[in-house]
Amino acid sequence: MQIKVMGTGCHKCKALLAATEEAVKSSGVQAEIEYVTDIIKIAETGLMSTPGLVINDKIVSSGKVLEAPAIAELIEKNK
Known part of the structure; x- marks a missing residue:
C-alpha cells in the first residue's frame, strides 16, 4: 500500500502526516508513507x-486534518 500526504510543509500538513503514521502503526498494515511537498x-x-x-493513487481527503482513527478507516476501505 502506498500512502502520500501532500502539503506545503505547514503545521496542518505535518499534523496529517503524524496522524497518518499513527494510523498505519495502529492498523498493522504494510504501507509506504511519502510526504510530498513539491507543489508541481x-x-x-x-x-x-x-x-x-492519497491512498494507492486515489485522493481520499483534501483540505482538512484527519484524526488517526478516520485515516485508519480510509486505509481499510482502500486496501
Missing part, C-alpha cells in the same frame, strides 16, 4: 487544497 507534484495529482491524503 501536488498539482499533477489533481488535489485542489492541502493538506491532502
Whole structure:
C-alpha cells in the first residue's frame, strides 16, 4: 500500500502526516508513507487544497486534518 500526504510543509500538513503514521502503526498494515511537498507534484495529482491524503493513487481527503482513527478507516476501505 502506498500512502502520500501532500502539503506545503505547514503545521496542518505535518499534523496529517503524524496522524497518518499513527494510523498505519495502529492498523498493522504494510504501507509506504511519502510526504510530498513539491507543489508541481501536488498539482499533477489533481488535489485542489492541502493538506491532502492519497491512498494507492486515489485522493481520499483534501483540505482538512484527519484524526488517526478516520485515516485508519480510509486505509481499510482502500486496501
